[in-house]
Amino acid sequence: MTIDIAGLPAERIVFEISPLAELGVALHALAEPGHHPGLHGWATATAASLKPDLADRLHDADFLWRSTFSDVFMPFAGLPGGAGRTGATVAEELDLLDRLDDERFVASALEFTCASTYGTGAPSPLTDPARRERALDLAATRGPRQLDFTRRLLDDPVSMRAWLRRLLEDCDEAFFADTWRRVSPQLAADARHKTEVLRRKGLAEALHAVSPALTLDEARGRISADKLADGRTTAVDPAVGGGLTFLPSSFGWPHLMVLHAPGWRPVVHYPVGAPDLPGPASVELLKLRMEALAHPMRMRLCRNLARAAYTTSELADGFGITAPEVSRHLAVLKKAGLISTRRRGRYVLHQLDVPAVARLGSDFLETVLR
Template identity: 55%
Template sequence: MSLTVDISTLAPGGVRFAPSPLAELTAMLHVLSEPGHHPPRQDWARSVRAGLDASLAARLSAADCLWRTTRADFLLPPVPAATLAEELDALDRLTDEKFVAGALCLADGADPTRPDGSPLTDPAARERARTLAQADGPRAAAFLDALLADPPAVRGRLRRLWEDCEGAFFAEHWQRVRPALAADARHKTELFRRFGLTGALPAVSACLSLDASGQRIVVDKIYDGTTSARDGLTFVPTAFGHPHVLVVHAAGWQPVVNYPVPEPGLPQPMPLDLTSRRLSALAHPTRLRLAHTLSRGPRTTLELAASWKLTAPEVSRHLAVLKRAGLLRTRRRGRYVLHELDLEATARIGTDLVETMLR
């Protein structure tokens, strides 16, 4: 399972690293809507929500389908600007059809299904869009109905909403995080200049890599998808995104990767295949029993075999599975080899699984 970005036809100079005020604003709005996704930001979310006036809070709630479950495509700009006003100006230049298409990721952030035609002109596409919105709840359905009925009016209200957010809380927090985001973008740009994507991608995120051909970027996701970066590829750092790594990959949109910058105390994302191996390793009852014993201290293969009435080869096979999953520490003491459960790695399995699903 993965999302792939075809870079085989990417033009020279088509890769860009830059922070985006609009992307960071809507990352903050997502944290306000779903603080459970972001435990390190929960105190921040409580503080900001407490300072919002009732009218602004209600308007944010009415439109949060654009950033709560996933992120509307137009909220991750392919050409980031220096100010929120400039990026909102660029949004204003989108046609109503393009804007509505970008909003149709209302029901499923994993792989949004878009109607073939425009919901503004095609009745079948309109009905399909409503079905998707209804699956996301009554607020999303009401928002989409209003958008389809009068796109310019809704777009105008959204712009005023984001401008009011800038005055209420965003400007203050953007000034705090912008220098670090700009520095991160400069660092990644320099890595790309010197080493290409081979050197830059691991620094962006552990869940990004090049495939064997070097022609595709593979994003470690729990769903499948493909897109092409023929017209450009933009990487946008975020201070409020962890654990999400968002990728605009819908047809007709330039790919944008929104990645969290490293923070002290926050681990790198765990690869999906390693998380799966760890879950599978501990799902076997015999290995779970061995792990139970090894969690209490180091043991040799023969000691484990005697404890659980197994043969030494049986124990060795099960230990090999645990070791490949990164759950075992092994050291030598004289002529004995001692095995011990890696408690830190084991304790992180639940967190890694949740972060993988949220990624």
């Protein structure tokens, strides 16, 4: 994953905090506690305190933060010609979200149906019939809730935008405002520290302080993020306005996320702190599982399966290989006890067993999840 920064003025590289982005990651931790071993207590207590109506609405929209981290949580980066600065409160950042046009909002909300075109752009499903049908087809493989949400969003984006804003406002009132008061001082301190490192020691040192997965190629004017994903973006697009934002997150580990959608300012969302993982599996089981993961294609499949359940045909389409090839790889992973399967109607969904993989050690887990 690369970010072109050639010619970007130093003052356009900023470390900030974002309450809306942190709310998005907190919702992800609620939906996928297996990704976040150190947050089980918080996730359990928070989930137990939710009123049934709010819990049901979160369930209806959890694909916005469960399998992908939707860019709707970072609207400051999607306003062409804007200042590219975060808001001080969830309400302020929701106001920025309201300023996104319908096409940009819908594309961001439907990231779970367009992963293969996220980094290259595609016609809007609001105006292009083929993209609309493709979005609906992919949503159908995710389940009836996702299909219903997608259909409503495409038919009436204004109402769905209002529905989502109310949902996030209710989350802020129910639990996140207190959480933000607790974590924001740590995040603000981290942003100030990284800003000082950037000012005194330069970008390379600041990147290393953010994550060892980030490196700087000064000669080529490029930042690289070592992730099991391919993508490229630029921080010097004149149509957008030059800038690169770094956001710390207390809920994010082990995810290191890079917003690289065309027409958006790039954002690096990085974790602060890393909890301890469970101990390793037995030698025999570890050997079997590491052999299963030795193949590079199975590693890449694990990146998707760690985030959500997928059908064989979805994986084949996303990686450009045949369904039988995918099936053979899945069979090896299943024999090693690393994936689970379940049936939803006529679809068979496969998903990585995150706790089992966690026992392989933090290096592998961080790689497939970041």
